[in-house]
Amino acid sequence: MIKTNPIEVDRDKGNFHYNTDYEFDAGIGLSEDVVRYISDVKKEDSWVKDFRLKALNTFEKKKLPTHWATKDLENIDFDIIRYYLSKGQMPSRTWEEVPDDVKRTFERLGIPEQERKFLAGVEAQFDSEAAYSRMKDDLSEKGVIFVGSTEGLKEHPEIFKKWFGKVIPTSDNKFSALNSAVFSGGSFIYVPPGVKLEQPLQAYFRINAENFGQFERTLIIADEGAEITYMEGCTAPKFETSTLHSAVVELVALKGAKIQYVTVQNWSNNVFNLVTKRAMAHEESEVRWIDCNIGSRLTMKYPGVILRGRKARGEVLSIALANDGQHQDTGAKMVHAADETTSNVIAKSVSIGEGRSTYRGLVQMPGHLKHCKNNTECDALLINSDSQTDTYPAITVQGEDHSVQHEASVSKVSAEQIFYMQQRGLSEADAMSMCVNGFVNDLIREFPMEYSVELKRLIDLEMEGSVG
Amino acid sequence: MIQEKVQTKITPDFFSEDYFEKFASNHSWEPGWLADLRKESWERLREDQDFSLKDERWRFSPKSRLGYSHFESISDSSHSVKFNQASESSENIWDTVDNILLDNPDLISDFAEISGPNLGATESFHLTNTYFNNGFFIKVSGNPSQKLQLSIDHTCPQEGLVSFHKNYVVLDDFAEVTLIENFISENDTSQGGLSNLTHFKIGKGAKLNRILIQNMADGSSFHNLENFDLHANSTVVNVECFLGANQSRIETKGNLLQSGANFENFSFVSGRKEQLFDQRTEQHHLAPHCSSNLLSKNVLQEEAKSIFAGLIKVDSEAQETNALQTNRNLLLSKEAEADSLPGLEILANDVRCTHGATTSRLDQEELFYLLSRGIEKKSAESLISLGFIEEIIGKVQDEDLTQTIRDLVCNHFK
Numbered sequence A: 001m002i003k004t005n006p007i008e009v010d011r012d013k014g015n016f017h018y019n020t021d022y023e024f025d026a027g028i029g030l031s032e033d034v035v036r037y038i039s040d041v042k043k044e045d046s047w048v049k050d051f052r053l054k055a056l057n058t059f060e061k062k063k064l065p066t067h068w069a070t071k072d073l074e075n076i077d078f079d080i081i082r083y084y085l086s087k088g089q090m091p092s093r094t095w096e097e098v099p100d101d102v103k104r105t106f107e108r109l110g111i112p113e114q115e116r117k118f119l120a121g122v123e124a125q126f127d128s129e130a131a132y133s134r135m136k137d138d139l140s141e142k143g144v145i146f147v148g149s150t151e152g153l154k155e156h157p158e159i160f161k162k163w164f165g166k167v168i169p170t171s172d173n174k175f176s177a178l179n180s181a182v183f184s185g186g187s188f189i190y191v192p193p194g195v196k197l198e199q200p201l202q203a204y205f206r207i208n209a210e211n212f213g214q215f216e217r218t219l220i221i222a223d224e225g226a227e228i229t230y231m232e233g234c235t236a237p238k239f240e241t242s243t244l245h246s247a248v249v250e251l252v253a254l255k256g257a258k259i260q261y262v263t264v265q266n267w268s269n270n271v272f273n274l275v276t277k278r279a280m281a282h283e284e285s286e287v288r289w290i291d292c293n294i295g296s297r298l299t300m301k302y303p304g305v306i307l308r309g310r311k312a313r314g315e316v317l318s319i320a321l322a323n324d325g326q327h328q329d330t331g332a333k334m335v336h337a338a339d340e341t342t343s344n345v346i347a348k349s350v351s352i353g354e355g356r357s358t359y360r361g362l363v364q365m366p367g368h369l370k371h372c373k374n375n376t377e378c379d380a381l382l383i384n385s386d387s388q389t390d391t392y393p394a395i396t397v398q399g400e401d402h403s404v405q406h407e408a409s410v411s412k413v414s415a416e417q418i419f420y421m422q423q424r425g426l427s428e429a430d431a432m433s434m435c436v437n438g439f440v441n442d443l444i445r446e447f448p449m450e451y452s453v454e455l456k457r458l459i460d461l462e463m464e465g466s467v468g
Numbered sequence B: 001m002i003q004e005k006v007q008t009k010i011t012p013d014f015f016s017e018d019y020f021e022k023f024a025s026n027h028s029w030e031p032g033w034l035a036d037l038r039k040e041s042w043e044r045l046r047e048d049q050d051f052s053l054k055d056e057r058w059r060f061s062p063k064s065r066l067g068y069s070h071f072e073s074i075s076d077s078s079h080s081v082k083f084n085q086a087s088e089s090s091e092n093i094w095d096t097v098d099n100i101l102l103d104n105p106d107l108i109s110d111f112a113e114i115s116g117p118n119l120g121a122t123e124s125f126h127l128t129n130t131y132f133n134n135g136f137f138i139k140v141s142g143n144p145s146q147k148l149q150l151s152i153d154h155t156c157p158q159e160g161l162v163s164f165h166k167n168y169v170v171l172d173d174f175a176e177v178t179l180i181e182n183f184i185s186e187n188d189t190s191q192g193g194l195s196n197l198t199h200f201k202i203g204k205g206a207k208l209n210r211i212l213i214q215n216m217a218d219g220s221s222f223h224n225l226e227n228f229d230l231h232a233n234s235t236v237v238n239v240e241c242f243l244g245a246n247q248s249r250i251e252t253k254g255n256l257l258q259s260g261a262n263f264e265n266f267s268f269v270s271g272r273k274e275q276l277f278d279q280r281t282e283q284h285h286l287a288p289h290c291s292s293n294l295l296s297k298n299v300l301q302e303e304a305k306s307i308f309a310g311l312i313k314v315d316s317e318a319q320e321t322n323a324l325q326t327n328r329n330l331l332l333s334k335e336a337e338a339d340s341l342p343g344l345e346i347l348a349n350d351v352r353c354t355h356g357a358t359t360s361r362l363d364q365e366e367l368f369y370l371l372s373r374g375i376e377k378k379s380a381e382s383l384i385s386l387g388f389i390e391e392i393i394g395k396v397q398d399e400d401l402t403q404t405i406r407d408l409v410c411n412h413f414k
Helices: A007-014 A032-041 A046-061 A071-075 A100-109 A137-141 A149-155 A174-182 A415-423 A428-444 A449-463 B002-009 B017-026 B032-047 B097-103 B122-131 B364-372 B377-393 B399-411
Strands: A121-126 A129-135 A145-147 A188-191 A201-206 A217-222 A227-235 A243-245 A248-253 A258-267 A271-281 A286-295 A298-301 A304-307 A313-322 A327-336 A342-351 A356-365 A373-382 A388-398 A403-412 B081-086 B093-096 B136-140 B148-156 B161-171 B176-185 B193-202 B207-214 B221-230 B235-242 B247-256 B262-271 B276-285 B291-300 B305-314 B321-331 B337-346 B351-360
Touching (some): A032 A046, A032 A174, A145 A149, A149 A217, A174 A271, A217 A227, A248 A258, A248 A286, A258 A271, A271 A313, A286 A298, A286 A327, A304 A313, A304 A342, A313 A449, A327 A373, A342 A356, A342 A428, A356 A403, A373 B337, A388 B321, A428 A449, B017 B032, B122 B221, B148 B161, B148 B193, B207 B221, B207 B399, B221 B262, B291 B305, B291 B377, B305 B321, B305 B351, B321 B337, B321 B377
Parallel strands (some): A201 A227, A217 A248, A243 A271, A286 A313, A298 A327, A304 A327, A313 A342, A327 A356, A342 A373, A356 A388, B161 B193, B193 B221, B207 B235, B262 B291, B276 B305
Antiparallel strands (some): A121 A129, B093 B136
């Protein structure tokens, strides 16, 4: 068995780094001054500054959740992280305004310029601030607001203040508190009633400076009957020391709205990715989280839906791929808080080499509700003998009018399948790769075209060297 | 309100040093190793007292209900363990722990250091090790021509009292035994607590058939901790029926230590009123080629609550493991609650592990069918529920016993 490190392949992709001059730098470490500095640089209103300072206080009080989560969290040194960097204060508006070196970075990330013409609006985050942001005219004609977090809070407080920090309160967990204190970047989106976006909105995120945490904040509001698909993809260059990424994503689907949030994540394997994602689904609305986690040292991400309106529907589809030195701790939360709400969770994980993937789930149905339904399926595939997988669902059901089913299975690729394909001339590695792709295929189909192609390629890359 | 709060904080006498010293002096006749064990356990009990409230092993559990604060002292009844029936045999040993300690203490000393299931109930574990004053010891030799059947009654004490039982079941290589344990109350006023800790050591190729029926009086408390150590090619079929007591904490752990072991654990809960059944299990695979199967079915009426937390743990050495775990809950009322925490921790890749958990209500079509034939709703519910748990009852081989269990379940629907 040839034991090449499959991570190498991954690293090379993002293993480049341009020296950029950071115009604003809050220094290293976290203190009240740093938070005030960030707020001042962004010229924020005083309520936002107060919100940040209160969050800092909460962050300091909260303990790490190590009584159930991995002890690896203790390795994060909050004192050596840079909490704010910015290329400039305002996001650039046109492609011409984007600096050349930044353009080169995007080039390497493989976002061809012509592709953007088809994308409704591309907000590519370069470090903290959106370096490139453009909206097609027809989007603004429809009244859609697609801005960065700073812009959103400053220019449209009447829309965003109402829901900002409401779906995920600051004190939800230690990392949501951290994000609330130092957030910068991210997308604030508002879709007016009845507006259905045919093309997905998209943003690319990237961490560039060493030891620099990225704390983007996203808030998407789909007004009554609106429909939106939002996509984010992540790549990060290789660095020697650990990097922290801790985002907060809040979705609000008002009556009859539909939100689909697609994430494809491919962090380099020194990144701690600790993300809090939650949606509030009102009457007859539908929220779908589609999530693909590849790379990172530790990912902890449990997208949730609070089903608070009658007939609301929540769905989480997730794929996790854990390679050597990686721990994908992902899952889903479904909180049923209204009659006739339904939820569906399908999670598939693949552990390669010494990788570890974990599913953590939560389903709650109180007794005063009627006709709630949940379906959860988690399947895990183990490739090598050192691979590890865990499943920890928690299901609470009260009352005689609900139905919940949970099923999980763990298996390996069967020797018969490999043998069959080898008989037909495929190498063992190709056969294995094909089996893994087949395992996740029905979920990958749910991703938009360009992502599913990219995903299959990524899985092939990850599989390289693990077999044969 | 304030008074209530103060009351729950009162720790019973038996946590105090005086009580322990008095207890120890009353048991001065016991061998030295046992005195050491009791002392050590008592010290651990004091150390572990300030447990964190956020213990995952107590998730969903109203821990205050499962404490010992409502007991004043320890029952000193020496008749709380009784052998009902046993087929004759000369090679096998069974008796109460007290008698063994008097006649042949060395038999037990070999197993003094055995650990418990260790699934969270450390308080019960240490208390039982400190204060056990009853229990049984069974050692079965490996003569395949003799199939031993034993039936044992554990009796719950009066209100305010708690009994601690520590039991040992040792099956030599190729031994076969059927063990029936009944947990009962003498009458309706026996509302005390019964904490039971059992170590099972199953030798190579041995077979254990164990049936546990808990039908204690309303208002009583039940703690049952059991640890099964399975050696090569041994089989354990464990059937547990939980019907009584106000609150129960049940911890069952099967350690599949050597290749070819097979652990099957079936249980049902029939809960009503404000009953709480907090059930934690673990199937720990340490060796290759083992299989384990768990099926837990709960029927809950009125305001009953059940918690099922099961874990399948497969070590990296345990290749070619086959492990299953299923939890099915049937809720018959608005206030009933079922919590499920099915878990998997898999470190080996060549395994087949699945778990499933479902919770729902009665099939409305089935109910309608019965109602339309003139059967009363309560009886219809009882019939469907009985059918639901028949899958568990059917695992009991003894015809008379299965009928007894069915009757007990039917009584719950009156």
